[in-house]
Amino acid sequence: MRALILLAVLVGIGWWGLPWLKQNLPAQYNPFIPLSVTDPPGWVTRYKLERLQSDPAACLDVMRRAQQAGLVTFREAPAMQGACPLVRPLRVQRFGDVALSSSFLASCPMAVASTMYVLRSNAIAQQSEFHSPLRRINHVGSYACRNIYHRSQGRLSEHASADAWDVTGFQLRNSVRLEVGKNWREPAPASQLLHSLWRNGCDSFGNALGPDYNAAHATHFHLGMRGAGYCR
Numbered sequence: 224m225r226a227l228i229l230l231a232v233l234v235g236i237g238w239w240g241l242p243w244l245k246q247n248l249p250a251q252y253n254p255f256i257p258l259s260v261t262d263p264p265g266w267v268t269r270y271k272l273e274r275l276q277s278d279p280a281a282c283l284d285v286m287r288r289a290q291q292a293g294l295v296t297f298r299e300a301p302a303m304q305g306a307c308p309l310v311r312p313l314r315v316q317r318f319g320d321v322a323l324s325s326s327f328l329a330s331c332p333m334a335v336a337s338t339m340y341v342l343r344s345n346a347i348a349q350q351s352e353f354h355s356p357l358r359r360i361n362h363v364g365s366y367a368c369r370n371i372y373h374r375s376q377g378r379l380s381e382h383a384s385a386d387a388w389d390v391t392g393f394q395l396r397n398s399v400r401l402e403v404g405k406n407w408r409e410p411a412p413a414s415q416l417l418h419s420l421w422r423n424g425c426d427s428f429g430n431a432l433g434p435d436y437n438a439a440h441a442t443h444f445h446l447g448m449r450g451a452g453y454c455r
């Protein structure tokens with residue numbers, strides 16, 4: 224009997240509590256409020272980002288709101304046919320004041336993750352020893368119709384669905400340049416900031432692979448959507 228009463232009380236709390244939570248939880252902790260690219264990292268943000276993978280309209284809406292806020296510039300790109308089709312890819316041109324070595328194709332969820340990544344990276348660079356935000360991000364692309372590690376057999380790379388982005392370096396507004404291939408280990412301030420920028424990848428993306436992972440990543444960060452915070 225006691226157990227039944229307890230159960231009834233718990234159901235009651237759930238029944239009345241859920242609408243209260245929906246209305247009163249702050250947006251970044253509230254799974255019922257759509258994702259914003261300015262949401263802080265955490266499991267609720269990760270959950271919302273994962274949900275976008277199966278909801279293209281909601282995903283595009285997140286990107287449009289980010290563009291209206293001046294945080295990213297993108298356009299909808301034509302679909303890609305062939306062995307590695309892309310249904311509704313986006314072409315990302317810049318992230319607010321942060322320029323790119325070239326525009327890149329992204330699946331919508333990857334475009335959202337990369338916008339969040341650059342926003343947070345900008346803040347990290349600003350708070351670093353260099354006290355300077357980002358001016359430019361150098362990269363070697365996102366979409367490539369191939370298997371993992373260019374193998375002839377095996378599963379398709381995240382790049383085959385434009386779900387990953389390979390970043391090779393950063394230029395700060397004060398003209399300091401950080402290259403993954405040259406500065407991963409030295410000098411110390413550059414190396415430290417690069418390590419922070421790599422680790423930041425795991426908060427926005429499913430995985431972030433850097434030079435310590437293997438020789439194939441000696442010169443770039445691979446930032447991809449598979450996984451849930453896999454940092455190597």
Ligand SMILES: [Zn+2]
Pocket residue numbers: 382387388389444445446
């Ligand atoms: Zn890659």
